[in-house]
Structure formats: structure tokens, C-alpha cells
Amino acid sequence: MKVSLFYPPVKSRSEIKEQINPPIGILYIASNLLEKGHKVTFHDGIIEDLDVEKFKQILLKERPDYVGIGFVSILRNAGFEFARVAKEILPNVKVVIGGVHTSIFPIKVLEKYDFIDYIIYNEGEVTFAELIKKGPRGTKGVCYRKGKKVVMNPPRDPIKDLDALPKVRWDLCNMKKYIKNTKESGADYLVYPNFGIITSRGCPGRCTFCASQKLSINVRRHSPKYVYNLVKELRDKYGIKDIYFLDDTFALDINWLKEYRDLLQKKPLDVVYSGQLRANTSDEVLKLLKQIGFYLVNVGVESGSQKVLNSMRKGIVVNQIHQCIETAKKVGLMVKVYLIFGDVSETKEDIQKTVALVNSLPIDEFVWGRLMFLPGSGVAYNKGIPDDWWFKNNYIPFTENFDPALINYAWFLMSVNSFFRQTKFKSKLNHKPWILAAIERLLIIGGLGIFINKIHFKTKFRYDLLAYLFLPIGIILTATGINKKLLEFFLGIKYGQKQSIYFDKDKDIFRDNLSATA
Known part of the structure; x- marks a missing residue:
């Protein structure tokens, strides 16, 4: 069988600021299907910056028998849209959905979306291969339709020996793109x-x-x-x-x-x-x-x-x-x-x-x-x-x-206090000269503290301008230690005070030294 596996995209890859890692769960499934003799391809919608049109082109080129889509909750709409499009352009393809989100409510997913054929809930390596070989009836870990009725088979036991799974086939994905992303993301x-x-x-x-x-x-x-x-x-x-x-x-x-x-x-x-x-x-x-x-x-x-x-x-x-x-x-x-x-x-x-x-x-x-x-x-x-x-x-x-104002002010005070440690950290792990890392930290502290968050900006220019205007604030607070007084004045606690926890046997509760009760 020909199987095309997908991880759906975010709206735009430019929105992703963190390091992008391959969805290893899908790669495990792909590797197991390959070992069973199936022809398998894998596409990561985030690293490949897929949209619906690119997705269509891939499907029309590969014309798989099965389309598998796995995703987490935050990507659920993109995942369901890919599933709908797959069934629309390839009516005979079997659309299989898996991942954390659908594992939580598999029955409701099938009741809601008629373009999905099967839900694989929990771990999918053994289940997907068995589904292709035997069909849904009696295959543990599968939710499917029987006429108008949705049937949820018993769960499959978790895989005990992970070493018994086939080795992950990293060649299924574009490793060069993931490696390049490390630098681009500022990880x-x-x-x-x-x-x-x-x-x-x-x-x-x-x-x-x-x-x-x-x-x-x-x-x-x-x-x-x-x-x-x-x-x-x-x-x-x-x-x-x-x-x-x-x-x-x-x-x-x-x-x-x-x-x-x-x-x-x-x-x-x-x-x-x-x-x-x-x-x-x-x-x-x-x-x-x-x-x-x-x-x-x-x-x-x-x-x-x-x-x-x-x-x-x-x-x-x-x-x-x-x-x-x-x-x-x-x-x-x-x-x-x-x-x-x-x-x-x-x-x-x-x-x-x-x-x-x-x-x-x-x-x-x-x-x-x-x-x-x-x-x-x-x-x-x-x-x-x-x-x-x-x-x-x-x-x-x-x-x-x-409370955004309170949280941002707390962030502001913590950032000023740890300025030198954070600068050293970013300089070392982001591979930047210390002075450049320091300037960036000061801009962030000066421009993104409680003050700037009280104002809404319509243009990037205004945002950048205010960041530079507040830069001296960050410098002064850091150099003079005024942040210590601000911490005590605005949040009502003693700067640098350690919190100790002890158990009050009489009250049967934990207490601490910063308040009456923890």
C-alpha cells in the first residue's frame, strides 16, 4: 500500500520562533510501515511551510491509498482541513487521523467529520500497520464507522519494549532544513x-x-x-x-x-x-x-x-x-x-x-x-x-x-534583576558578542516592560521608537539597583527573600515564611 503521512502546518512558518523538531511520533509510524513493506512518504507541514495548494499537489502526485495526519490540539483546524481536502480530491483514499487531540475524544471527531474514515487513538505504530492489513473491525486502538454508528474498539496496550520498534528513518524528512532552523530560530x-x-x-x-x-x-x-x-x-x-x-x-x-x-x-x-x-x-x-x-x-x-x-x-x-x-x-x-x-x-x-x-x-x-x-x-x-x-x-x-499589567511588571522586575546572568546566557548560547546581547536585553527590558504594555501600537515604527525611548530606564535601573526598591515598593515583598516551607501539624497544612499560609 502507498501511505502518505502528514503533520499539518501553522498559519505561517514565520510565526514559529522556537526551534522546529521533527514529529518523531509520526516518524516511528512511518518507519514501522516501511518495515512492513509499504511505500511511505512523510511531509512536515511546518518545516516545509505547506499550504492547502501544496498539499493538493503532493496528493495528486503520490496518489496514496492511505493518508495519515497526526497533530496536537493547537494544530487541529489545519489537520481537519487537510483531511477534508484529501477526501475531496481523492474520494477513494482512506483518511486516518491520530495524535493527542483526537485520542482524547475519538468518537466525537468521527461524529463531527464525515470525511475522516478512521481514528487511531493513543500509540499508532502497531495499530496503523494492523489497520492496513486487517481493516478496522477488531483492530485495537481504532475508532471507525459501522453504517451510521461510530464504533470504538478496545484500547491497545502501550508498547512495553520501545527498542523493538524499527529504527527511526530520519531520511524520510529533510534533516538539512531542521538543522538550518536551529540557527534561524535563536534556539x-x-x-x-x-x-x-x-x-x-x-x-x-x-x-x-x-x-x-x-x-x-x-x-x-x-x-x-x-x-x-x-x-x-x-x-x-x-x-x-x-x-x-x-x-x-x-x-x-x-x-x-x-x-x-x-x-x-x-x-x-x-x-x-x-x-x-x-x-x-x-x-x-x-x-x-x-x-x-x-x-x-x-x-x-x-x-x-x-x-x-x-x-x-x-x-x-x-x-x-x-x-x-x-x-x-x-x-x-x-x-x-x-x-x-x-x-x-x-x-x-x-x-x-x-x-x-x-x-x-x-x-x-x-x-x-x-x-x-x-x-x-x-x-x-x-x-x-x-x-x-x-x-x-x-x-x-x-x-x-x-492581570497582564501585574504579570508584565513582575516580568520586568525579574528581568532587571537577572540582567547580567541572562546576558551572559544569551551571549554564550546564542553565539553573540556580549555587548550585542546586552543591548538586546536592555531594549527588551526598556521597551517591553510594564510601561510599554500599557500602550497599544498600530505601527512597528511606534513600537520601536518607544523601545529606544525607554532604553535609558533599563540602563539606570540595572546600574543603580533601583529595581530592588521597586520590587519592595510595588509588590510589597523584601528583595531576594528566600521562601521556606514547613508543615504545620496542628493545622495539617503547609505554611511559609512569606504569608500566613502557603
Whole structure:
């Protein structure tokens, strides 16, 4: 059979400012289908900047028997549009949809869109191959129509041995474009070229802003030997020298890390690493990561308030955040933290605690985002967003518990406080002269702080002009330390004060030293 697999595009590739990585889930499916003897092509709509017309041309040229489209929630409209077009120009083609979004409500997707033939929910490698061979009836992990009735087959068990899957066929995608994108995106990397990989599946976490609880909670991962050979292949074939682990749970298994370190000590690969961490990562794991060759860890802090962390069901306490970041710096790792503002429980006091936390720690860089109600997440469920909403609206809703002026001012104060560390970080990982990185940081601080966000601009010229006008503000605040007084005056907290958490046995709650209750 001829199978054409697609990952849908964003509206315009120019809107993508982050590094673009291949959708490895679809590549796994493609590689397995190739091993089964099928003729398979793969097209990443983002890196290839596909639109509907280009999509049509590909289909008319390839004329596949099956069109497979996988996507996440934010790309759902583009994915459904591709599916509609595929059935329109090739009426006999079987349109198969998969990915996180459709795995959450497969029945509703088929009820809504008659141009889709099959939904593959959860992992698709074995299911897609079996669907082609046997058809939908009795194939686990498939949702299909039987007359006018939608039938959802029982789920397929998660794949236990990931090493048993065929090796990913990187030659199916244009690796040169992904590698080139690393430089274009301004991604943080120490050595060029950089490339992101995923080596595990599943997450035991129960964070309310994530949909993982609706999907697989059982963590499975490739063996250290498999990952070693994968990194070696990427280095030898494509010159990759910097690997970013995209796994949610990369540092979860200390024995796995020890075995991988031992492999590298026997036969070094001359590759450096970065990756994501939970904020309660142990000292021993952090030391292991440094031994493996990590230079940067991205820590999911989310908030400096214990109350908000509990509301998010993060399963960590603020003291662990202090311990993790301080130890990471001691062993020689750079630290970038991720924050989320807008939790339903968050108040001004909680934002104050987040600012205090960031300003009291030796963080090299921080980024923040606004809480999104992703389908399948706990916050979406608790908010009462109906499943039908995702088929009637073309955007992801944000929490309304969000004060842009307050958040931007908090960002402004954190940015000024960490100016020199952020400048050093950007200079080193964006490969720019320090003075250029410093000027860029000052422009951002001076032009995008609370002041500029109070004004709406109709032209880029006005925006740039005001950025330069406020540049002296950033310079003065940074040089004189006035930001410390601003922090105390506007947010009502003592600059650099550490937050300590303790358990009140009498009240059966956590408390902290910044407020009556955490």
C-alpha cells in the first residue's frame, strides 16, 4: 500500500520562533510501515511551510491509498482541513487521523467529520500497520464507522519494549532544513548543529495543566544502549553535536542515567546535552547529568507559591526548587526555569512569591507563559469546558485569572534583576558578542516592560521608537539597583527573600515564611 503521512502546518512558518523538531511520533509510524513493506512518504507541514495548494499537489502526485495526519490540539483546524481536502480530491483514499487531540475524544471527531474514515487513538505504530492489513473491525486502538454508528474498539496496550520498534528513518524528512532552523530560530544551544530527540513515553505526573493523565501514565523508555546508538547515528550521519532531550521524564531513572554515563565513559561521543527536569530532581541525578555531558537544564518551576503548586498538583515543595537549582549551579550546569501564570488559585500574593523565588536564585534564564486550558487537562475539566467547544472554536482558551499589567511588571522586575546572568546566557548560547546581547536585553527590558504594555501600537515604527525611548530606564535601573526598591515598593515583598516551607501539624497544612499560609 502507498501511505502518505502528514503533520499539518501553522498559519505561517514565520510565526514559529522556537526551534522546529521533527514529529518523531509520526516518524516511528512511518518507519514501522516501511518495515512492513509499504511505500511511505512523510511531509512536515511546518518545516516545509505547506499550504492547502501544496498539499493538493503532493496528493495528486503520490496518489496514496492511505493518508495519515497526526497533530496536537493547537494544530487541529489545519489537520481537519487537510483531511477534508484529501477526501475531496481523492474520494477513494482512506483518511486516518491520530495524535493527542483526537485520542482524547475519538468518537466525537468521527461524529463531527464525515470525511475522516478512521481514528487511531493513543500509540499508532502497531495499530496503523494492523489497520492496513486487517481493516478496522477488531483492530485495537481504532475508532471507525459501522453504517451510521461510530464504533470504538478496545484500547491497545502501550508498547512495553520501545527498542523493538524499527529504527527511526530520519531520511524520510529533510534533516538539512531542521538543522538550518536551529540557527534561524535563536534556539539555546552550545554547539551547532543542535537537535531534539525523545527517548521515552508516558508521564507519572498529574499536573492539572497537562493532558498526560488522559493518555499513558506508564513510563517506558529506550535502553541506554539504544539511545547511545541513536546519538551516534545523528552525529555520524548529520553532524549533530548538541542533543536536547525533549522527554518529560528523562532524568527520572537514576540507574538508566548511570548506565548511559558508563557507556559514554567507555566510548565518548563528543556530544553535549541539555534537557528538561522536574524541580525536585535529586543532587545525585544532577551530578550524573553533568558527568554525562549536560551543560543546561530546563526546570519546570511553574510558581514560587506552594498554594499554586498544590493547585497545579505538581507534587513538589518550594524548598525542593531551591535545592535543585542551587545544586545544579554548584555542579556546573546552566539553569533555565519555566513559569506559568494564571492558575485558578493564583493571587497577587502568589505572583509576589514567584518574583521573590526567581530573584533569590542563581537562575541564568527564565521564560513564562499564560495558563492554557488544553483539552483533556484537569483545568479544562474543572472549568467545565464542554468537549463540543473544541469543534466550534479555532483557538485554545486562556485563563481569565490573569492581570497582564501585574504579570508584565513582575516580568520586568525579574528581568532587571537577572540582567547580567541572562546576558551572559544569551551571549554564550546564542553565539553573540556580549555587548550585542546586552543591548538586546536592555531594549527588551526598556521597551517591553510594564510601561510599554500599557500602550497599544498600530505601527512597528511606534513600537520601536518607544523601545529606544525607554532604553535609558533599563540602563539606570540595572546600574543603580533601583529595581530592588521597586520590587519592595510595588509588590510589597523584601528583595531576594528566600521562601521556606514547613508543615504545620496542628493545622495539617503547609505554611511559609512569606504569608500566613502557603
